[in-house]
Amino acid sequence: MPTLEHHHSNTFVKLLLLGDAKSGKTTSLASLVRAGYKLRILDFDNLLDVFAMKVRDTCPDKLSNVEYRSIRDKFKGTSGGMILDGKPKAWTDSLKMLNNWSYTDETTGEIIDYGIPAQWGPDCILVIDSLSRWCDAAYDFHAVMTPAGKDGKDGRAIYGNAQDDMEKQLATLTSPTFQTHVLVICHGTYITQADGTTKIFPQGIGKALSPIIPQYFPNYIRMTKRGEKRTMQLTSDAVIDLATTRPDVFDKDLDPENGLAEFFAGLTKEPPAKSTSPAPRPQSVTLVRRS
Secondary structure, eight states: OOOGGGOGGGTOOEEEEEEOTTSSTTGGGHHHHHTTOEEEEEESSOOOHHHHHHHHHHOGGGGGGEEEEEOOOOEEEETTEEEESSSOOHHHHHHHHHHOOEEEOTTTOOEEEOOOGGGSEEEEEEEEEOHHHHHHHHHHHHHHHSOOBTTBOOHHHHHHHHHHHHHHHHHHHTSTTOOEEEEEEEOEEEEEOTTSOEEEEEOOSHHHHTTTGGGGOSEEEEEEEETTEEEEEOSOBTTBOOBOSOTTTOOSOBOTTTHHHHHHHHHHSSOOOOOOOOOOOHHHHSOOOOO
8 A cells, every 4th residue: 555655746846936927946957057956947938048158157067967859830921921841740749758758869960869858757857947838839729730620720728628637747747657756837927817816837738738737746846036035935825825845844935046956856855866767868959059
Protein backbone atom coordinates (compact mmCIF):
# COMPACT_ATOMS: atom_id res chain seq x y z
CA MET A 1 0.00 0.00 0.00
CA PRO A 2 1.43 3.45 -0.93
CA THR A 3 2.25 5.74 1.97
CA LEU A 4 2.77 9.51 2.03
CA GLU A 5 6.45 8.88 2.74
CA HIS A 6 6.83 7.87 -0.90
CA HIS A 7 4.44 10.39 -2.47
CA HIS A 8 5.81 11.87 -5.71
CA SER A 9 5.57 15.41 -4.27
CA ASN A 10 8.66 14.59 -2.22
CA THR A 11 10.69 14.20 -5.42
CA PHE A 12 9.22 16.24 -8.27
CA VAL A 13 8.16 19.89 -8.29
CA LYS A 14 5.21 20.94 -10.46
CA LEU A 15 5.18 24.73 -10.54
CA LEU A 16 3.08 27.39 -12.28
CA LEU A 17 4.83 30.79 -12.37
CA LEU A 18 2.62 33.76 -13.31
CA GLY A 19 3.68 37.31 -14.05
CA ASP A 20 3.21 40.31 -16.30
CA ALA A 21 5.26 40.67 -19.46
CA LYS A 22 8.86 41.78 -18.71
CA SER A 23 8.51 41.01 -15.00
CA GLY A 24 11.60 38.77 -15.01
CA LYS A 25 9.96 35.33 -15.12
CA THR A 26 12.29 33.79 -17.69
CA THR A 27 15.42 35.48 -16.35
CA SER A 28 14.72 34.03 -12.90
CA LEU A 29 15.43 30.57 -14.36
CA ALA A 30 19.14 31.37 -14.15
CA SER A 31 19.23 30.53 -10.44
CA LEU A 32 18.14 26.98 -11.27
CA VAL A 33 21.01 26.65 -13.73
CA ARG A 34 23.45 27.88 -11.07
CA ALA A 35 22.00 25.32 -8.66
CA GLY A 36 23.01 22.54 -11.04
CA TYR A 37 19.74 21.62 -12.73
CA LYS A 38 19.51 20.76 -16.42
CA LEU A 39 16.84 22.92 -18.05
CA ARG A 40 15.05 21.80 -21.18
CA ILE A 41 12.87 24.59 -22.48
CA LEU A 42 9.98 24.52 -24.94
CA ASP A 43 10.33 28.12 -26.10
CA PHE A 44 7.20 29.58 -27.64
CA ASP A 45 7.95 33.23 -26.80
CA ASN A 46 11.37 33.53 -28.50
CA LEU A 47 12.55 35.74 -25.61
CA LEU A 48 15.48 33.87 -24.09
CA ASP A 49 18.01 36.66 -24.78
CA VAL A 50 18.25 38.18 -21.28
CA PHE A 51 18.19 34.73 -19.67
CA ALA A 52 21.05 33.62 -21.93
CA MET A 53 23.13 36.66 -20.98
CA LYS A 54 22.40 36.06 -17.30
CA VAL A 55 23.66 32.49 -17.51
CA ARG A 56 26.75 33.58 -19.43
CA ASP A 57 27.50 36.23 -16.80
CA THR A 58 26.86 34.17 -13.66
CA CYS A 59 27.64 30.53 -14.53
CA PRO A 60 29.19 30.24 -18.00
CA ASP A 61 30.46 26.75 -17.14
CA LYS A 62 26.82 25.57 -17.07
CA LEU A 63 25.69 26.91 -20.45
CA SER A 64 25.60 23.37 -21.80
CA ASN A 65 23.04 22.42 -19.13
CA VAL A 66 20.38 24.42 -20.97
CA GLU A 67 18.71 22.81 -23.98
CA TYR A 68 15.90 24.63 -25.78
CA ARG A 69 13.69 24.35 -28.80
CA SER A 70 12.01 27.43 -30.25
CA ILE A 71 8.60 26.54 -31.68
CA ARG A 72 6.19 28.93 -33.32
CA ASP A 73 3.88 28.89 -36.32
CA LYS A 74 4.58 31.22 -39.23
CA PHE A 75 2.13 33.85 -40.45
CA LYS A 76 1.97 35.94 -43.59
CA GLY A 77 0.18 39.12 -44.57
CA THR A 78 -2.61 39.07 -47.12
CA SER A 79 -5.23 41.52 -48.33
CA GLY A 80 -7.55 39.97 -45.77
CA GLY A 81 -5.07 40.34 -42.90
CA MET A 82 -2.57 37.99 -41.27
CA ILE A 83 -3.07 34.27 -41.87
CA LEU A 84 -1.12 31.11 -41.13
CA ASP A 85 1.66 30.45 -43.62
CA GLY A 86 0.97 26.79 -44.31
CA LYS A 87 -0.36 24.21 -41.86
CA PRO A 88 -0.05 25.01 -38.14
CA LYS A 89 2.69 22.79 -36.66
CA ALA A 90 3.67 24.39 -33.34
CA TRP A 91 1.07 22.49 -31.30
CA THR A 92 1.77 19.06 -32.77
CA ASP A 93 5.54 19.66 -32.78
CA SER A 94 5.39 20.46 -29.06
CA LEU A 95 3.44 17.29 -28.33
CA LYS A 96 6.01 15.23 -30.23
CA MET A 97 8.80 16.79 -28.15
CA LEU A 98 6.92 15.98 -24.94
CA ASN A 99 6.58 12.37 -26.03
CA ASN A 100 10.23 12.12 -27.06
CA TRP A 101 12.66 15.05 -27.05
CA SER A 102 14.22 14.31 -30.43
CA TYR A 103 14.99 16.45 -33.48
CA THR A 104 17.51 17.02 -36.25
CA ASP A 105 20.12 19.67 -35.50
CA GLU A 106 19.69 22.36 -38.15
CA THR A 107 23.40 23.22 -38.15
CA THR A 108 25.03 19.79 -38.20
CA GLY A 109 22.23 17.56 -39.46
CA GLU A 110 22.78 15.29 -36.47
CA ILE A 111 19.80 13.63 -34.80
CA ILE A 112 19.60 14.77 -31.17
CA ASP A 113 17.65 12.48 -28.87
CA TYR A 114 17.19 13.18 -25.14
CA GLY A 115 14.60 10.49 -24.70
CA ILE A 116 11.25 10.63 -22.95
CA PRO A 117 10.74 13.79 -20.83
CA ALA A 118 8.56 11.88 -18.34
CA GLN A 119 11.63 9.79 -17.50
CA TRP A 120 14.29 12.49 -17.19
CA GLY A 121 14.41 12.29 -13.41
CA PRO A 122 15.06 14.79 -10.59
CA ASP A 123 18.10 16.53 -12.05
CA CYS A 124 16.09 17.93 -15.01
CA ILE A 125 13.41 20.61 -15.26
CA LEU A 126 11.01 20.79 -18.19
CA VAL A 127 10.14 24.46 -18.77
CA ILE A 128 7.17 25.67 -20.85
CA ASP A 129 7.77 29.32 -21.81
CA SER A 130 5.11 30.39 -22.07
CA LEU A 131 1.73 28.75 -21.53
CA SER A 132 0.10 31.80 -23.10
CA ARG A 133 1.75 31.23 -26.48
CA TRP A 134 1.34 27.45 -26.16
CA CYS A 135 -2.41 28.07 -25.84
CA ASP A 136 -2.27 30.18 -29.00
CA ALA A 137 -0.63 27.26 -30.82
CA ALA A 138 -3.37 24.89 -29.64
CA TYR A 139 -6.09 27.29 -30.79
CA ASP A 140 -4.48 27.84 -34.22
CA PHE A 141 -4.24 24.07 -34.73
CA HIS A 142 -7.86 23.43 -33.83
CA ALA A 143 -9.08 26.41 -35.85
CA VAL A 144 -7.82 24.56 -38.92
CA MET A 145 -8.67 21.01 -37.85
CA THR A 146 -12.22 21.57 -36.54
CA PRO A 147 -14.70 20.63 -39.30
CA ALA A 148 -16.94 23.38 -40.57
CA GLY A 149 -20.68 23.05 -40.01
CA LYS A 150 -23.47 24.17 -42.31
CA ASP A 151 -22.89 27.79 -41.32
CA GLY A 152 -19.12 27.66 -41.46
CA LYS A 153 -16.65 27.29 -38.62
CA ASP A 154 -18.20 27.05 -35.16
CA GLY A 155 -16.09 29.23 -32.85
CA ARG A 156 -17.44 27.44 -29.79
CA ALA A 157 -16.28 24.09 -31.14
CA ILE A 158 -12.80 25.47 -31.86
CA TYR A 159 -12.45 26.90 -28.37
CA GLY A 160 -13.89 23.78 -26.78
CA ASN A 161 -11.58 21.39 -28.64
CA ALA A 162 -8.50 23.51 -27.97
CA GLN A 163 -9.36 23.90 -24.28
CA ASP A 164 -9.92 20.16 -23.85
CA ASP A 165 -6.65 19.35 -25.58
CA MET A 166 -4.68 21.81 -23.47
CA GLU A 167 -6.26 20.60 -20.24
CA LYS A 168 -5.27 17.02 -21.06
CA GLN A 169 -1.67 18.13 -21.60
CA LEU A 170 -1.58 19.94 -18.24
CA ALA A 171 -3.02 16.83 -16.59
CA THR A 172 -0.28 14.73 -18.17
CA LEU A 173 2.59 17.06 -17.16
CA THR A 174 1.41 17.21 -13.54
CA SER A 175 0.58 13.52 -13.17
CA PRO A 176 2.65 11.20 -10.93
CA THR A 177 3.76 9.26 -14.00
CA PHE A 178 5.58 12.34 -15.35
CA GLN A 179 8.73 11.88 -13.28
CA THR A 180 10.47 15.15 -14.04
CA HIS A 181 10.25 18.62 -12.52
CA VAL A 182 7.85 20.84 -14.49
CA LEU A 183 7.86 24.65 -14.50
CA VAL A 184 5.19 26.36 -16.59
CA ILE A 185 5.51 30.12 -17.13
CA CYS A 186 2.33 32.07 -17.85
CA HIS A 187 0.92 35.58 -18.12
CA GLY A 188 -2.06 36.79 -16.16
CA THR A 189 -5.49 38.06 -17.13
CA TYR A 190 -8.11 39.79 -14.96
CA ILE A 191 -11.48 38.02 -14.82
CA THR A 192 -14.57 39.28 -12.99
CA GLN A 193 -16.17 36.64 -10.77
CA ALA A 194 -19.87 35.92 -10.19
CA ASP A 195 -19.73 37.83 -6.89
CA GLY A 196 -18.45 40.94 -8.68
CA THR A 197 -14.83 40.67 -7.52
CA THR A 198 -11.97 40.67 -10.01
CA LYS A 199 -9.07 38.23 -9.77
CA ILE A 200 -5.98 37.31 -11.78
CA PHE A 201 -5.88 33.95 -13.54
CA PRO A 202 -3.43 32.42 -16.02
CA GLN A 203 -4.04 33.51 -19.59
CA GLY A 204 -5.52 30.52 -21.42
CA ILE A 205 -7.74 29.77 -24.41
CA GLY A 206 -10.75 31.92 -23.69
CA LYS A 207 -11.96 32.65 -20.17
CA ALA A 208 -13.34 29.19 -19.45
CA LEU A 209 -9.92 27.52 -19.21
CA SER A 210 -8.14 30.17 -17.15
CA PRO A 211 -9.63 29.34 -13.69
CA ILE A 212 -9.04 25.63 -14.32
CA ILE A 213 -5.30 25.88 -15.03
CA PRO A 214 -4.12 26.43 -11.41
CA GLN A 215 -6.11 23.36 -10.31
CA TYR A 216 -3.43 21.16 -11.86
CA PHE A 217 -0.49 22.71 -10.02
CA PRO A 218 0.27 22.13 -6.33
CA ASN A 219 2.64 25.10 -6.49
CA TYR A 220 1.45 28.40 -7.94
CA ILE A 221 3.48 31.59 -7.43
CA ARG A 222 3.65 35.05 -8.94
CA MET A 223 6.36 37.44 -10.13
CA THR A 224 5.29 40.95 -9.23
CA LYS A 225 6.50 44.29 -7.85
CA ARG A 226 6.49 45.78 -4.36
CA GLY A 227 7.00 49.44 -5.09
CA GLU A 228 9.88 49.51 -7.56
CA LYS A 229 11.35 46.17 -6.50
CA ARG A 230 10.60 42.90 -8.25
CA THR A 231 9.65 40.07 -5.95
CA MET A 232 8.49 36.47 -6.09
CA GLN A 233 5.12 36.36 -4.32
CA LEU A 234 4.23 33.06 -2.63
CA THR A 235 1.18 33.95 -0.53
CA SER A 236 -2.34 34.85 -1.67
CA ASP A 237 -3.85 38.31 -1.61
CA ALA A 238 -7.12 39.94 -2.64
CA VAL A 239 -6.50 39.57 -6.40
CA ILE A 240 -4.83 36.17 -6.69
CA ASP A 241 -4.99 32.81 -4.91
CA LEU A 242 -1.53 31.21 -4.74
CA ALA A 243 -0.31 27.95 -3.21
CA THR A 244 2.79 26.01 -2.22
CA THR A 245 3.17 22.48 -0.90
CA ARG A 246 5.36 23.83 1.92
CA PRO A 247 3.60 26.86 3.45
CA ASP A 248 5.50 26.13 6.64
CA VAL A 249 8.76 26.88 4.82
CA PHE A 250 7.62 29.72 2.57
CA ASP A 251 5.78 32.42 4.48
CA LYS A 252 7.23 35.48 2.73
CA ASP A 253 8.32 36.73 -0.70
CA LEU A 254 11.54 35.55 -2.32
CA ASP A 255 14.18 37.57 -4.15
CA PRO A 256 13.93 36.69 -7.88
CA GLU A 257 17.73 36.63 -8.13
CA ASN A 258 17.86 33.28 -6.35
CA GLY A 259 14.17 32.67 -5.61
CA LEU A 260 13.49 29.67 -7.83
CA ALA A 261 16.59 27.84 -6.61
CA GLU A 262 15.52 28.46 -3.00
CA PHE A 263 11.99 27.35 -3.82
CA PHE A 264 13.08 24.08 -5.38
CA ALA A 265 15.51 23.43 -2.53
CA GLY A 266 12.77 24.03 0.02
CA LEU A 267 10.43 21.58 -1.67
CA THR A 268 12.89 18.82 -2.49
CA LYS A 269 15.11 19.27 0.61
CA GLU A 270 18.17 18.31 -1.39
CA PRO A 271 20.18 19.41 -4.45
CA PRO A 272 19.45 17.83 -7.84
CA ALA A 273 20.40 14.17 -7.80
CA LYS A 274 22.47 12.52 -10.49
CA SER A 275 20.51 10.53 -13.01
CA THR A 276 21.04 8.45 -16.09
CA SER A 277 19.75 11.21 -18.38
CA PRO A 278 21.78 11.56 -21.60
CA ALA A 279 24.72 13.94 -21.29
CA PRO A 280 24.24 17.31 -23.02
CA ARG A 281 25.58 17.53 -26.54
CA PRO A 282 27.55 20.73 -27.26
CA GLN A 283 26.05 21.10 -30.73
CA SER A 284 22.52 21.36 -29.42
CA VAL A 285 22.69 23.00 -26.04
CA THR A 286 24.59 26.25 -26.47
CA LEU A 287 22.23 29.18 -26.23
CA VAL A 288 22.38 30.25 -29.85
CA ARG A 289 19.07 31.18 -31.36
CA ARG A 290 17.90 29.06 -34.26
CA SER A 291 15.33 30.13 -36.82
